[in-house]
Amino acid sequence: MNETDYGIYCKKCFLKKHKLSKKNLDRIVYTPYVEECANCGKKEKLVDYIEEDD
């Protein structure tokens, strides 16, 4: 996964670009702020990163 995609897409657009397993879906960490999605322009919390499994 390209790390530069973190923090710029809303969940919907992020999932369009990256196929996440159900396990990883539960690990999505969102930004603490609302920002404009780089793809659809919707203002909402963006996908900050996916928490890694230990």
Ligand SMILES: [Zn+2]
């Ligand atoms: Zn979007």
